[in-house]
Amino acid sequence: MSTSGYFATPISVYNKKFEGLKETIVSYADTQKEDVESGVAVSLKHNLKESKFDFLHKEDKVIQDLRQWILECWKLTIESVHKKDVNFDYFIPESWYHITEKDGYHETHYHANCSWCGIYYVDDGGSLESGQTKFLSPIDGMFMDDGNEFINQQSIFVSPAQAGKLILFPSYLKHSVSQFKGNGKRITIAFNGQSYEKN
Numbered sequence: 001m002s003t004s005g006y007f008a009t010p011i012s013v014y015n016k017k018f019e020g021l022k023e024t025i026v027s028y029a030d031t032q033k034e035d036v037e038s039g040v041a042v043s044l045k046h047n048l049k050e051s052k053f054d055f056l057h058k059e060d061k062v063i064q065d066l067r068q069w070i071l072e073c074w075k076l077t078i079e080s081v082h083k084k085d086v087n088f089d090y091f092i093p094e095s096w097y098h099i100t101e102k103d104g105y106h107e108t109h110y111h112a113n114c115s116w117c118g119i120y121y122v123d124d125g126g127s128l129e130s131g132q133t134k135f136l137s138p139i140d141g142m143f144m145d146d147g148n149e150f151i152n153q154q155s156i157f158v159s160p161a162q163a164g165k166l167i168l169f170p171s172y173l174k175h176s177v178s179q180f181k182g183n184g185k186r187i188t189i190a191f192n193g194q195s196y197e198k199n
């Protein structure tokens with residue numbers, strides 16, 4: 001007899017802080033004309049500012065440094081998951097920041113048109129206990145009893161908004177951001193990625 005685990009979801013965590021990134025984001029946000037400049041899924045986003053979807057392509061050095069580091073982390077994650085070195089091109093077709101004010105939150109969603117996604121936490125806004133990213137298990141269970149309690153125990157992965165943390169996750173993972181209760185600004189950058197083997 002043998003029992004194995006299948007359908008595990010890889011999630012990577014990296015850490016690095018970037019001097020001046022917060023100030024750069026805030027200076028861009030100060031020029032926003034609308035709260036959700038992307039115009040995407042506005043009804044799911046509450047009391048937060050969102051940039052257009054090209055943020056990691058801005059020319060500011062700190063943003064380019066962050067982008068380069070994200071690409072290096074992403075490559076490491078793919079090589080870890082595939083258990084071999086890869087020679088891929090990496091694309092970030094969509095990237096944006098969120099600045100969440102008190103009581104802001106983001107309802108459950110997933111990211112389309114990408115294989116991997118990332119969230120980089122710039123500032124916790126003064127509260128690690130709120131404004132957490134909550135990833136839901138992709139296992140869609142129905143009947144529950146004591147015999148499959150292990151599914152319940154793995155039904156959610158909570159990621160507090162620690163500054164400098166990067167989370168990389170497959171795009172099929174649904175997630176939300178719980179209501180933020182801090183007095184400052186919770187600031188994150190997120191991206192959608194596609195990667196293809198070089199010809």
Ligand SMILES: [Fe+2]
Nearest residue numbers: 109111175190
């Ligand atoms: Fe998201």
